[in-house]
Amino acid sequence: MNTSKISKKNWFWILQLLGWGIPGCLIMYTKFNYEKTLSQTYIVSEAILFTGAGILFSSLLWLLIRNKILIEIISVRVIVRILLIYMLICLSMTIFVEALVYLLYVNIENKELDRSLNDYILNFINISVILFFWLILYFSINSILRAQKGKVEGLQLKSTLRESQLNTLKGQINPHFMFNSLNNIRALMLEDVHKSREMITKLSELLRYSLNSNKVDKITLEEEIEIVNNYIELSKIQLEKRLRYHEEIEEGILDIEIPPMLIQMLVENAIKHGVSNQIGGGVVSLKIRTENNNLQIEVHNTGELKESGSTTRIGLQNISERLRLLYGATSFFELKEEGNEVVARIKIPLDE
Incomplete structure (x- = not known):
């Protein structure tokens, strides 16, 4: 039992690292090729920051959904609560990333970061899209695992019922x-x-x-x-x-x-x-x-x-x-x- 639980946790963190590491690598690749004025240190630091923030806030989203919402009971109220939590996490992650990116840029590039409102909105949309796909993937995997668990439990119940029926019949x-x-x-x-x-x-x-x-x-x-x-x-x-x-x-x-x-x-x-x-x-x-x-x-x-x-x-x-x-x-x-x-x-x- 413990081995099975540890294995599931390991898979969760492996998928988290891969899921956020890929966008982080894409950011790094894009800026290496198209933003020649940025230093390598800043580009790598920003990619690591984005990956770490993604893992942090998606894990927080996972904890909130898992502990605060009964997923088995799907209703309009539950969906609204999930969407509100999702939007809150997206906004929080955007503010967190923008704040740290600003500090990284000032300290590594030694100059002020010039960002417009459109840049902030675009970053919020990018984070929202990635977290949305993360949410879809989470519910998909969770549904598959629950279906498999239900199937196993159903087979065990069927086997137990069959054995019980046989014993009852033989007892008669x-x-x-x-x-x-x-x-x-x-x-x-x-x-x-x-x-x-x-x-x-x-x-x-x-x-x-x-x-x-x-x-x-x-x-x-x-x-x-x-x-x-x-x-x-x-x-x-x-x-x-x-x-x-x-x-x-x-x-x-x-x-x-x-x-x-x-x-x-x-x-x-x-x-x-x-x-x-x-x-x-x-x-x-x-x-x-x-x-x-x-x-x-x-x-x-x-x-x-x-x-x-x-x-x-x-x-x-x-x-x-x-x-x-x-x-x-x-x-x-x-x-x-x-x-x-x-x-x-x-x-x-x-x-x-």
Whole structure:
């Protein structure tokens, strides 16, 4: 931070020196070539005086504008104040330069300086023009820097908002069946203690996975599928043979990364709003493959697509929003009914 501020100050003084040094050099060049009666000492002294005075009064103008006027709020009142300050600085610099030029001329040339009113007016106009262009340059550079700063802050805000949105969405995707699973496991303990302990382990792994999903944006397919299998096993405690599950996963793709709890949410939706509503139960099929440099994920379940159920809508909206935040328009998600099945499809670009 300090280095950046020092660098900006250095640039300000470098530009000041260049901005006023060039007119000073032009004065020196002109008088060397067209005013042969003047001594070299006086010409160099006058050029140095003009350069120094320019730096002094433009810096004063900068301080007055920066400290006394809120530049961000542009209004007629602000513009009038800037113009008044500008005119005051121009007049002050003209008087200052004329006074010192007179003293330099008398002491170096050893004679009175003969100046007319037109000379004073012309000098005032020259100083006003140079300071006007200085003012335009200052506001231009200031606007560019402020725009760049705003752009950076906007990107940082967008990134922070995106991260916050993702964490909020992931925080909403918690398994809805935890309470029922605990009750089912409690009943199972009377029949099969070993099976109950195994299910408690799976439930704890699923809960830990759900809590940790807020800390990362992506996990491997292998990790996600392991949690899906745990979820299926827990669901079978209640649904038993009514739930049948199949997987078709392309070989060699388990290390591909996807958003956490993405497939789990689709499978949960398929079971809760599909298979569990069927008297004879049904089948949930998970199909994952790569195609055209995209990861294709499909979850099929027997049943019908019903628009009722706010929890379903919220869950599916979360999936769609998470994909949009992570991949933008390059991702794809749909849920539709095909024949006697409901199919959820997700497409994720592999080059992201």
